[in-house]
Amino acid sequence: MAATSKIEAGREIATLINVFTVRPERQAELVAVLSRATEETMKDRPGFISANIHASADGERVVNYAQWESEAHFRAMLADPEAREHMTEAAALSEGFDPRLFAVESVHHI
Template identity: 35%
Template sequence: MDAGERASLSLRLILRLFQTTRTKESLMSDSILQGGSTVLDPEAGQVTIVNTYVVEPERADELISFLVESTLSTVRHVPGFISANLHIAHDRSQVVNYAQWQNVEALAAARENPKLAALMQKQLQIAKSFSPVLYTLKASISAG
Protein backbone atom coordinates (compact mmCIF):
# COMPACT_ATOMS: atom_id res chain seq x y z
CA MET A 1 0.00 0.00 0.00
CA ASP A 2 1.53 3.32 -1.05
CA ALA A 3 1.30 6.59 0.87
CA GLY A 4 -1.68 7.85 -1.14
CA GLU A 5 -3.65 4.68 -0.53
CA ARG A 6 -2.85 4.84 3.21
CA ALA A 7 -4.04 8.45 3.36
CA SER A 8 -7.23 7.55 1.52
CA LEU A 9 -7.89 4.63 3.83
CA SER A 10 -7.22 6.77 6.90
CA LEU A 11 -9.66 9.45 5.77
CA ARG A 12 -12.34 6.85 4.96
CA LEU A 13 -11.92 5.37 8.42
CA ILE A 14 -12.18 8.82 10.00
CA LEU A 15 -15.41 9.50 8.11
CA ARG A 16 -16.78 6.18 9.33
CA LEU A 17 -15.86 7.12 12.90
CA PHE A 18 -18.08 10.18 12.72
CA GLN A 19 -20.96 8.05 11.46
CA THR A 20 -20.77 5.56 14.36
CA THR A 21 -20.19 5.81 18.08
CA ARG A 22 -16.89 4.33 19.24
CA THR A 23 -15.06 4.20 22.52
CA LYS A 24 -11.67 5.82 22.96
CA GLU A 25 -10.17 2.36 23.52
CA SER A 26 -11.53 0.97 20.23
CA LEU A 27 -10.33 4.05 18.34
CA MET A 28 -6.81 3.69 19.70
CA SER A 29 -6.76 -0.01 18.81
CA ASP A 30 -7.11 0.83 15.10
CA SER A 31 -3.45 0.87 14.14
CA ILE A 32 -4.25 2.26 10.69
CA LEU A 33 -5.44 5.49 12.34
CA GLN A 34 -2.14 5.86 14.15
CA GLY A 35 -0.16 6.02 10.92
CA GLY A 36 -0.49 7.95 7.70
CA SER A 37 1.49 9.95 5.24
CA THR A 38 2.02 13.09 7.33
CA VAL A 39 5.71 14.03 7.19
CA LEU A 40 7.32 15.37 10.37
CA ASP A 41 10.83 15.96 9.09
CA PRO A 42 12.19 19.53 9.24
CA GLU A 43 14.60 18.68 6.39
CA ALA A 44 11.85 17.46 4.01
CA GLY A 45 10.96 20.95 2.79
CA GLN A 46 7.20 20.57 2.89
CA VAL A 47 4.88 23.34 4.10
CA THR A 48 1.94 23.03 6.43
CA ILE A 49 -1.23 25.06 6.31
CA VAL A 50 -3.30 25.06 9.47
CA ASN A 51 -6.90 26.08 8.83
CA THR A 52 -8.84 26.87 11.99
CA TYR A 53 -12.58 26.92 11.43
CA VAL A 54 -15.02 28.53 13.86
CA VAL A 55 -18.25 26.55 13.70
CA GLU A 56 -21.54 26.22 15.53
CA PRO A 57 -21.07 23.08 17.67
CA GLU A 58 -24.12 21.42 16.11
CA ARG A 59 -22.53 21.81 12.64
CA ALA A 60 -19.08 20.47 13.55
CA ASP A 61 -19.78 16.94 12.27
CA GLU A 62 -21.19 18.38 9.05
CA LEU A 63 -17.97 20.34 8.50
CA ILE A 64 -15.75 17.35 9.30
CA SER A 65 -17.75 15.15 6.92
CA PHE A 66 -17.51 17.77 4.17
CA LEU A 67 -13.75 18.16 4.67
CA VAL A 68 -13.21 14.39 4.58
CA GLU A 69 -15.39 13.90 1.50
CA SER A 70 -13.86 16.82 -0.40
CA THR A 71 -10.34 15.70 0.47
CA LEU A 72 -11.07 12.16 -0.70
CA SER A 73 -12.78 13.22 -3.92
CA THR A 74 -10.72 16.25 -4.95
CA VAL A 75 -7.90 17.58 -2.77
CA ARG A 76 -5.86 14.38 -2.53
CA HIS A 77 -5.58 14.30 -6.33
CA VAL A 78 -4.08 17.80 -6.57
CA PRO A 79 -0.35 17.75 -7.39
CA GLY A 80 1.77 18.49 -4.33
CA PHE A 81 -0.80 17.46 -1.72
CA ILE A 82 0.69 15.25 1.02
CA SER A 83 -1.88 14.84 3.78
CA ALA A 84 -4.74 16.32 5.79
CA ASN A 85 -5.38 15.75 9.48
CA LEU A 86 -8.64 16.92 11.02
CA HIS A 87 -9.06 17.85 14.67
CA ILE A 88 -12.14 18.96 16.61
CA ALA A 89 -12.15 21.05 19.79
CA HIS A 90 -13.61 19.34 22.82
CA ASP A 91 -16.34 21.97 22.97
CA ARG A 92 -16.97 21.40 19.22
CA SER A 93 -16.70 25.15 18.48
CA GLN A 94 -13.61 24.79 16.28
CA VAL A 95 -12.26 22.38 13.70
CA VAL A 96 -8.62 22.39 12.62
CA ASN A 97 -7.29 21.01 9.35
CA TYR A 98 -3.52 20.42 9.50
CA ALA A 99 -2.67 19.95 5.81
CA GLN A 100 0.76 19.37 4.30
CA TRP A 101 1.94 20.25 0.81
CA GLN A 102 5.22 19.47 -0.93
CA ASN A 103 6.18 23.14 -1.20
CA VAL A 104 4.84 26.70 -1.34
CA GLU A 105 4.54 26.56 -5.13
CA ALA A 106 2.28 23.49 -5.00
CA LEU A 107 0.07 25.17 -2.41
CA ALA A 108 -0.09 28.37 -4.48
CA ALA A 109 -1.09 26.39 -7.58
CA ALA A 110 -3.76 24.56 -5.57
CA ARG A 111 -5.26 27.86 -4.45
CA GLU A 112 -5.70 28.79 -8.13
CA ASN A 113 -7.55 25.53 -8.84
CA PRO A 114 -11.24 26.35 -9.53
CA LYS A 115 -12.42 23.09 -7.94
CA LEU A 116 -10.64 23.95 -4.68
CA ALA A 117 -11.99 27.51 -4.78
CA ALA A 118 -15.52 26.10 -4.97
CA LEU A 119 -14.80 23.83 -2.01
CA MET A 120 -13.62 26.81 0.03
CA GLN A 121 -16.89 28.62 -0.68
CA LYS A 122 -18.83 25.58 0.55
CA GLN A 123 -16.71 25.49 3.73
CA LEU A 124 -17.82 29.04 4.49
CA GLN A 125 -21.45 28.00 4.12
CA ILE A 126 -20.93 25.54 7.00
CA ALA A 127 -18.37 27.32 9.18
CA LYS A 128 -18.79 30.84 10.53
CA SER A 129 -15.20 31.66 9.55
CA PHE A 130 -11.82 30.11 8.95
CA SER A 131 -8.25 31.30 9.35
CA PRO A 132 -5.51 29.69 7.25
CA VAL A 133 -1.92 30.13 8.46
CA LEU A 134 1.13 28.80 6.61
CA TYR A 135 3.89 27.10 8.63
CA THR A 136 7.27 25.46 8.09
CA LEU A 137 8.23 22.65 10.47
CA LYS A 138 11.38 23.49 12.45
CA ALA A 139 11.52 20.60 14.92
CA SER A 140 9.73 17.34 15.70
CA ILE A 141 10.36 15.68 19.08
CA SER A 142 9.08 12.25 20.06
CA ALA A 143 8.74 10.57 23.45
CA GLY A 144 11.55 8.47 24.77
Protein backbone atom coordinates (compact mmCIF):
# COMPACT_ATOMS: atom_id res chain seq x y z
CA MET A 1 0.00 0.00 0.00
CA ALA A 2 1.31 3.45 -0.90
CA ALA A 3 2.02 5.91 1.87
CA THR A 4 -0.39 8.81 2.12
CA SER A 5 -0.67 11.94 4.21
CA LYS A 6 -2.04 11.11 7.59
CA ILE A 7 -2.29 13.93 10.08
CA GLU A 8 -2.29 12.45 13.55
CA ALA A 9 -1.13 13.82 16.91
CA GLY A 10 1.74 11.95 18.50
CA ARG A 11 2.90 10.37 15.26
CA GLU A 12 6.70 10.17 15.20
CA ILE A 13 7.33 11.86 11.86
CA ALA A 14 8.83 15.12 10.65
CA THR A 15 6.30 17.47 9.10
CA LEU A 16 7.69 20.18 6.84
CA ILE A 17 5.54 23.24 6.31
CA ASN A 18 7.20 25.61 3.86
CA VAL A 19 5.36 28.85 3.07
CA PHE A 20 6.50 30.57 -0.12
CA THR A 21 5.62 34.18 -0.89
CA VAL A 22 5.16 34.60 -4.63
CA ARG A 23 3.93 37.14 -7.15
CA PRO A 24 0.47 36.05 -8.32
CA GLU A 25 1.62 35.74 -11.92
CA ARG A 26 4.29 33.20 -10.82
CA GLN A 27 2.12 31.11 -8.47
CA ALA A 28 1.14 28.46 -11.04
CA GLU A 29 4.75 28.12 -12.16
CA LEU A 30 5.94 27.61 -8.59
CA VAL A 31 3.23 25.00 -7.99
CA ALA A 32 4.38 23.20 -11.15
CA VAL A 33 8.04 23.26 -10.06
CA LEU A 34 7.22 21.88 -6.60
CA SER A 35 4.95 19.20 -8.07
CA ARG A 36 7.59 18.17 -10.61
CA ALA A 37 10.29 18.10 -7.92
CA THR A 38 8.13 15.81 -5.82
CA GLU A 39 7.39 13.43 -8.70
CA GLU A 40 10.91 13.38 -10.15
CA THR A 41 13.03 13.45 -7.00
CA MET A 42 11.55 13.78 -3.53
CA LYS A 43 9.21 10.79 -3.60
CA ASP A 44 12.14 8.48 -4.33
CA ARG A 45 14.24 9.69 -1.39
CA PRO A 46 14.46 7.45 1.69
CA GLY A 47 11.95 8.40 4.35
CA PHE A 48 9.60 10.36 2.10
CA ILE A 49 5.94 9.83 3.01
CA SER A 50 3.94 12.49 1.19
CA ALA A 51 3.78 16.05 -0.09
CA ASN A 52 0.81 18.34 -0.57
CA ILE A 53 1.12 21.60 -2.48
CA HIS A 54 -1.41 24.34 -1.64
CA ALA A 55 -1.99 27.57 -3.61
CA SER A 56 -3.65 30.50 -1.84
CA ALA A 57 -6.78 32.01 -3.36
CA ASP A 58 -5.13 35.44 -3.53
CA GLY A 59 -2.20 34.07 -5.57
CA GLU A 60 0.42 35.31 -3.12
CA ARG A 61 1.36 32.12 -1.26
CA VAL A 62 2.23 28.51 -2.00
CA VAL A 63 2.47 26.07 0.89
CA ASN A 64 4.30 22.77 0.73
CA TYR A 65 3.10 20.39 3.48
CA ALA A 66 5.38 17.34 3.40
CA GLN A 67 5.86 14.39 5.71
CA TRP A 68 9.11 12.50 6.28
CA GLU A 69 9.67 9.40 8.42
CA SER A 70 12.16 11.32 10.57
CA GLU A 71 14.08 14.56 10.81
CA ALA A 72 17.20 12.61 9.79
CA HIS A 73 15.53 11.56 6.53
CA PHE A 74 14.51 15.17 5.89
CA ARG A 75 18.06 16.44 6.58
CA ALA A 76 19.54 13.79 4.26
CA MET A 77 17.26 15.02 1.48
CA LEU A 78 18.48 18.59 2.07
CA ALA A 79 22.05 17.41 1.47
CA ASP A 80 21.16 15.61 -1.78
CA PRO A 81 22.47 17.56 -4.83
CA GLU A 82 19.52 16.57 -7.04
CA ALA A 83 17.02 17.69 -4.42
CA ARG A 84 18.95 20.93 -3.87
CA GLU A 85 18.70 21.70 -7.59
CA HIS A 86 14.88 21.60 -7.35
CA MET A 87 14.89 23.66 -4.15
CA THR A 88 17.05 26.31 -5.82
CA GLU A 89 14.62 26.49 -8.75
CA ALA A 90 11.63 26.91 -6.41
CA ALA A 91 13.43 29.56 -4.36
CA ALA A 92 14.22 31.56 -7.50
CA LEU A 93 10.49 31.79 -8.33
CA SER A 94 9.54 33.04 -4.89
CA GLU A 95 9.88 36.36 -3.13
CA GLY A 96 10.79 34.47 0.03
CA PHE A 97 10.11 31.22 1.84
CA ASP A 98 9.95 29.94 5.41
CA PRO A 99 10.56 26.18 5.81
CA ARG A 100 10.05 24.73 9.29
CA LEU A 101 9.66 21.29 10.79
CA PHE A 102 6.61 20.69 12.98
CA ALA A 103 5.09 18.01 15.19
CA VAL A 104 1.32 17.56 15.07
CA GLU A 105 0.00 18.35 18.54
CA SER A 106 -3.77 18.31 18.03
CA VAL A 107 -6.23 17.16 15.34
CA HIS A 108 -9.99 17.83 15.32
CA HIS A 109 -12.76 16.38 13.13
CA ILE A 110 -16.53 16.63 12.98
